[in-house]
Amino acid sequence: MKHLKQIRGASAACLLAVPLVLSGCSLFGSESASVDPPPSEVEAQMLQVSGNTTLDSGVIGPVTQISSEGGKEAPVSNSSGTRATVFLEDANGLLAPVSMNLPKGELAANLKDSLTALVDKGAYASMLPAGFAGVLPAGTAVENVTLDKSNGLAVVEFNTGFNAYEPSDERKIMEAITWTLTGQEDIKGVQLWVDGKKLTEMPLKGTPLDRPLTRSMGINLPKQGALLMNSSAVTVYFSAASQDGLQYYVPVTRFVPSGTEPLKAALNELITGPEAGSGLEMVMTQETKLDHVEAGQNGVVTVSLKDDMFADGKDIPAEMLESVVLTIAQNTGDSLVQIRMNGKETVTGTNHVDYGKPVSAPEFVNELPL
Known part of the structure; x- marks a missing residue:
């Protein structure tokens, strides 16, 4: 198996690296089923789920001020800015977190800028990595974002340009807004307003908005899924390659049998791999098996895998290990x-990180170059 070449290291604020590697193909082969909105009855039930800690847990870093002293170079005109993670549409039609630098400002302005980055052909379109685009319709203006820290509710006010989206993009737009804002520590839910009026449903297909949007709605739901009434949801991170051959991570919500232990179910979905036609890549080998997963009293989750390809526990593809870390972090908070x-207790990735020791999810995922 050909190991992939690492091209970027870790953020100084993180305990582990985010391996963005050059590759024109998957580590273990690419699965080639499209990801579409779920059946309407499933969607309605998911949007009504609240307090779901599995999906409300976030691994994406908060808006962080980046100084010119020791900070990473910002693709903005000044030498200081704000680091934020926004959810953009990739070439496969999936939403992926992308870390980018935005102008420095107060929190409300930063949140507004984060959503402005989601506008197709908007003010920040030139700053997006190749192959990625915002899902809000061109002409959308983010008029205001207010945050009530007492209940974690962010109220977003758009102009009428927001209504000009394609009906088929309705759920994707809801997901992109929700996952971008709820990456912030103090934001748990999102409420949408257009032209000074609170939306009780989305403008075109009428998706109900009778309660705040949260990560319990999932993201990148598969077209083929079990009925929600007999299942629960977990979110796992697969890998994909940009048009420039850069690897990045994509969250996908999967339905698993109700009552299944969430972490075990999530890891087994990771091992099963992505759906055919999704553009996502296998991060595990066909021989990877989950031995067990357990949370210790110290809060560290131990994941035990078996794979004869890596008998000595060395030079394991970083994508494989990072996907495990991201998936566990997403489903545990x-x-x-x-x-x-x-x-083996020493497990070394191709990024030279020992994953046998406790590591955290990266504060910022997918720091892709322009």
């Missing part, structure tokens, strides 16, 4: 993770 491979 950012727990630290340590990985065992074939019983």
